[in-house]
Amino acid sequence: xxxxxxxxxxxxxxxxxxxxxxxxxxxxxxxxxxxxxxxxxxxxxxxxxxxxxxxxxxxxxxxxxxxxxxxxxxxxxxxxxxxxxxxxxxxxxxxxxxxxxxxxxxxxxxxxxxxxxxxxxxxxxxxxxxxxxxxxxxxxxxxxxxxxxxxxxxxxxxxxxxxxxxxxxxxxxxxxxxxxxxxxxxxxxxxxxxxxxxxxxxxxxxxxxxxxxxxxxxxxxxxxxxxxxx
Numbered sequence: 001x002x003x004x005x006x007x008x009x010x011x012x013x014x015x016x017x018x019x020x021x022x023x024x025x026x027x028x029x030x031x032x033x034x035x036x037x038x039x040x041x042x043x044x045x046x047x048x049x050x051x052x053x054x055x056x057x058x059x060x061x062x063x064x065x066x067x068x069x070x071x072x073x074x075x076x077x078x079x080x081x082x083x084x085x086x087x088x089x090x091x092x093x094x095x096x097x098x099x100x101x102x103x104x105x106x107x108x109x110x111x112x113x114x115x116x117x118x119x120x121x122x123x124x125x126x127x128x129x130x131x132x133x134x135x136x137x138x139x140x141x142x143x144x145x146x147x148x149x150x151x152x153x154x155x156x157x158x159x160x161x162x163x164x165x166x167x168x169x170x171x172x173x174x175x176x177x178x179x180x181x182x183x184x185x186x187x188x189x190x191x192x193x194x195x196x197x198x199x200x201x202x203x204x205x206x207x208x209x210x211x212x213x214x215x216x217x218x219x220x221x222x223x224x225x226x227x228x229x230x
Contacts, residue, residue, distance in 0.1 A: 040174060
């Protein structure tokens with residue numbers, strides 16, 4: 001985070017003061033003593049945060065990546081952002097916020113008195129079991145059958161039935177950043193995405209990948225957690 005961003009975050013927390021509290025749309029995960037966002041952070045949520053702090057975020061200076069189903073190739077665009085996942089397509093306000101770096105995800109959660117979950121906490125959020133979500137129905141990168149109603153794209157949050165823990169969008173839709181560090185400069189992600197097929201099993205609870213902290217992808221988002229206090 002730049003000095004300007006850090007100062008902006010401090011000012012926001014000062015202004016919020018004692019009014020800073022745990023958001024309403026959370027579920028208790030008592031096994032690991034946290035509350036978790038009910039669903040992935042949305043485009044609207046992140047844009048409101050961006051506008052409130054007037055932050056310079058990673059997508060202002062780094063190309064974002066997205067997968068073109070038409071060409072079956074990954075492409076990059078300087079104009080890709082949480083508002084325009086592939087540089088041109090305008091995201092729905094309830095779509096998960098994507099093209100967000102690890103540091104920007106951390107800044108968002110910090111501003112809400114929260115943080116990114118660890119991989120252990122993320123596993124507890126799933127209770128070790130799977131429920132259907134938005135995945136690639138076919139063999140990636142070949143044709144996505146789209147039987148779940150979403151063809152090679154993310155779905156608005158809460159489009160699928162909630163998991164038994166009360167959380168939505170845990171499996172598929174978009175990968176979710178965690179706070180757990182992998183090799184230098186990388187952090188683990190969980191949950192798979194709409195590009196995860198049955199062959200890879202990336203959407204299954206035990207599956208883990210790691211991305212560079214500055215990764216910007218159209219299939220990578222996040223949610224926040226909040227430590228329970230007595």
